[in-house]
Amino acid sequence: MNRRDMTHSFVNPSNVFGRGDDKEKIMDLLMQLDASRNVSVIPIVGIGGLGKTTLAKLSFDDKRVVSHFQLRMWVCVSEDFNVRRLIKDILKSAIYRIDENFDVDGLPNSLKELLKDKKILDYLNVDELQCRLRELLKDKKFLLVLDDVWNENPSKWNQLEELLIGGSNESKILVTTRNSSVATIMDTTTTYNLKGLPEEDCMSLLVKLAFKVGQENQYPNLLNIGREIVKKCKGVPLAVSTLAGLLYSKVDEHEWKSIRDNEIWNLEQKEGDILPALKLSYNQLPFHLKQCFAYCSVFPKDYNFNNLLLIQFWMAHGILQSPANESQELEDVGDLYIRELLSRSFFQDFQQNITLDYTFKMHDLVHDLALSIAKGECSVVTKKSTLVAEVCHLSLLENGQEVTTQLEKLSKVQTIIFITEQPASLLEACIARFKYLRLLDLSKSSFEVLPSSIGSLKHLRYLDLSDNHIIKQLPSSICKLHSLQTLVLGDCSNLERLPKGIRDIISLRFLVVTTKHTCLSDKAVGCLDSLRFLGIGDCKNLKCVFEGMEEGRLTNLRTLIVGGCPSLTTLSLSIKHLSALENLIIEDCEELSLTDKEENQDLKLSLRLLKFDNLPKLEVLPQWLQASANTLQHLEIADCCNFTALPEWLPHLNSLQTLRIKYCPVFSSLPAGMQDLTALREFQIEDCPKLSSKCREEVRHRIAHVPNIDFDEDFDEDIGSSSKRDDDISVYLQGEDDEEFNTSHNQ
Incomplete structure (x- = not known):
């Protein structure tokens, strides 16, 4: 058990810089009256070394706080959330600070004895301690600071909380923690996320x-x-x-x-310096998260991580634990890992792109921590690097003979990421030398052809060729990569077609493709029965997808994204066979018609998310959506200029949580029975000028149970909306040439 130095409540304000605004915001929270509870919890959350404890001290010693609360207590919790110890420390702190705001005469004799002789605490059992604490706090307005809390066990917190809820209204518990999960189990209403100092x-x-x-x-x-x-x-x-x-x-x-x-x-680090302070957070991680975090050091500082690709990166190295149950996939496990690292402040700058896709970064100092842990295995290579022979995972940040010479010393390499453009000769040398490669990232490269020798990399699990605008063909030898799980060919705008033998890549789970071909062959892609994610984007000539697909194909596909395919007329996908499909997103397909020629009431779909964006030929929702009545949670229709109305069967979608209709100029009616959507939590109508105010008011009344309703009240029924729609297309599928896109896509 690691324990940081015990903190105390005093700080000299003259030694604190730039936290005046933060302090005032904390003061506002401390002074607020929360009528819903008598004791409120306010967590201050941030990475180690950011100044959470200092901010708590500034607030604790403020004159306004001293006069506002009858009793103030400060306890450093650290990793050992032992309830008996905490009760004892709270009592000690309280007895030390009893002052003119506190009515000592009204105390029971048992507490008066403690005031006279604090050593009595050492001889009391747990039951006697908790009695004294409840007597002390009863009907008192108190402030308790719990500094440096790591506990994520709700039952331990509940044991302590039960002893603290006897205080009067306006009592507050101020918590400092590095982990937002700690704040969650405390049932807090407001979390203060501390930012960096200017x-x-x-x-x-x-x-x-x-x-x-x-x-x-x-x-x-x-x-x-x-x-x-x-x-x-x-x-x-x-x-x-x-x-x-x-x-x-x-x-x-x-x-x-x-x-x-x-x-x-x-640099040399002493106890209490920044890296030892950050390493406390690392030491708290379970082993599987330690591995995943350390592997992130192979990416350069300020790298913009994407959740989907990082999960595939971890999968390629076999460091994700097996799913806990049959309903989980490895991809779900990876997503849980990312969210856990986010909650513990190892990742930051979270940005949601679409419902499935988000980005984040590592603070430079957290990256330094990862490097210090993984320095024997992971390295960012520059001309000045010094590589040890044991290094396994590389990202090449510069090019030139100095970089090539360094690679000649290595033999155990499993990861190569080309951050900058590298010559074809270096790629050929890497393929020849590093036979145990599991991951090869050649995104943003401009190789006209790949060496046919790539087929010799029998351990390769991840290959990224995205954003290569000149490659026309892939060597047929790529189909020998039977271990390949991830193949990213997004924005390869001159790729003529997929190789015919791609069906032989039997382990493929994640495929993103841009091609000039008019049709994806069912005989090729349709046979990839391990496929979980399929993204088809910026295929200007594509007219059909999987024409005539047979039953039993793509039965494990969970996510299908199709975007930027202006010539696509039909999915021809036999939607009824995609029994595992959960997420379907179709965007920017001007000629696509989703009208069903043959309705089938026996469909067994399990869609959870459906989004249609910029589909001019979409007038109504397809009937096959009814098959997902018990599973569909998120439905969005945006920028569909001929979409007229939601169907009468919409209220049958009894799991629907989010419903958004945006930028649909002729959308004019909502179905009866909207009140039956009991699971609905968000309902948004934006820039739909034909929907009358009368209809909006009627529906607003029927869905009063929905917490978040946005009807975009500033609309004009006679004038079409001119607002520009949000460009919410996934970075995998977009093919536009703007700077903002290229930045996110290249990362």
């Missing part, structure tokens, strides 16, 4: 800690270097303090430049 405040902190008083004015060059050092700390005060401590009283420019140019994980 650069100028970080600079002020560096000057205070690195220079003697007045010394900084004598060394303007050092100040300029110091500003560059501050930038690498990315707003984390403890990182600034760590580096300032290394620089204290040093005036040699070379020493300052050495700190600036070194990765933090290469």
Whole structure:
């Protein structure tokens, strides 16, 4: 059990920079009256070293807090959430701070004895301790700070909470934690996510800690270097303090430049410095998450991770645990891992692209932590790198002979990511040398042809060729890659067709394709029975998908995304055979008609998400959607200029949680029975000018049970909407040439 140094409640405000606004926001939360509960919990969440404890101290000692609460208590919890110890520490803190706001005369004799002799606490059992605590807090307005909480066990929290709810209204519990899951189990109404410190405040902190008083004015060059050092700390005060401590009283420019140019994980670290502080979070992770986190160090700093591709990356290396039950897939396990790392502040800058697709980043200091852990296995290669022979996972950030020479020393490589353009000769050398390659990322490359020798990589599980605009054909030898699970060919705009033998890649689970061909062959792709995800995007000539597909094909397909196919007239997909399909997204297919020629009431679909976007020929929803009445949770229709109305059978979708209709200029009616959509939680109508205000009001009354209703009230029934629709197309399928797209797609 690792335990950080026990914290106390005092901080000198003159040593704190840039947290004035944060403090006032916390003060507002502390002073608010929550009528729904007598004791409210306010978590401050952020990565290690960000200043959560300091912010709590500033608020705890504020004069307004001292006068507002009858009793204030501060307890450092750390990793050991032992309820008996916590009760004892709360009582000790309370007894120490009983002051003029507290009516001592009204206390029972048992508590008066404690005030006279605090050592009595050491001899009380759990039952006696909890009695004293409840007596102390009864009907009192108190503030309790629980600093550095790691506990994720709800039952342990419930045991402590039961003893704290006897306080009066306006009592508050202020919690600092690195893990948003901790806040969740505490049933909080407001979580305060602490951001990084502004650069100028970080600079002020560096000057205070690195220079003697007045010394900084004598060394303007050092100040300029110091500003560059501050930038690498990315707003984390403890990182600034760590580096300032290394620089204290040093005036040699070379020493300052050495700190600036070194990765933090290469610098000497003492107990309490930034990397040891961050490593506490890492030590808390279960082993499988430690592995997955460490592997992320192979990507460069500021890399924009995509959830779907990172999961495939982990799968390629076999580091995802087997699913807990039959309804789960490995992809579900990977998604749980990402969300767990997000909740623990290892990932940040979460951005939802579409319902299935989101991006995130690692803080630079968290990346340094990952590098310090995985330095023997993972490396970002530059011209100045020094690689050890054991390295297995590489991303090539630069090119040139210096990089090629470094690779010649290696033999155990399993991962190669070409971050920058590399010559074909280097690719051929890598294929010849590294026979145990599992992952090869050649996205953004411009190889006209792939070496046929790629078929010799029998262990290859992940191949990314996306955004290659000149490749025309894939070598037939690629079909020998029987272990391949992930093949990404998105935005390969000159790829003439898929190889005929692609059906032999029997392990393929994730396929994204752009092709100039007019039809995807059922004999090829339709036989990929391991396929879970299929993305078809920016196929300008494509007219049909899987024409005449036989029953029993693609029975494991869970997600199908089709976008940017203006010539597509029919899916020809025999939708009834896709019994595992959960997510269907179709966008920007101007000629696509979804009208069913043959209705089949015996369909066994299990769709959960359906989105239609920019389908001019869509007038009504297809009848086959009724087969998903018990499973469909999210339905969105956007930018469909001829879509007129929702069907009368819509209220039969008894699992529907989200319903959005946007930018549909002739949409004019909603079905009766909307009140039967009892699971609905979000209902949005946006830029649908033909839907009358009378209809909106009638429906609003019928769906009063829905928590989130947006009817876009600022509309004009006589003038068509001119608002531009949200461009919500997945990065895998979009083929547009704008800078924003290229940035997200290339990452």
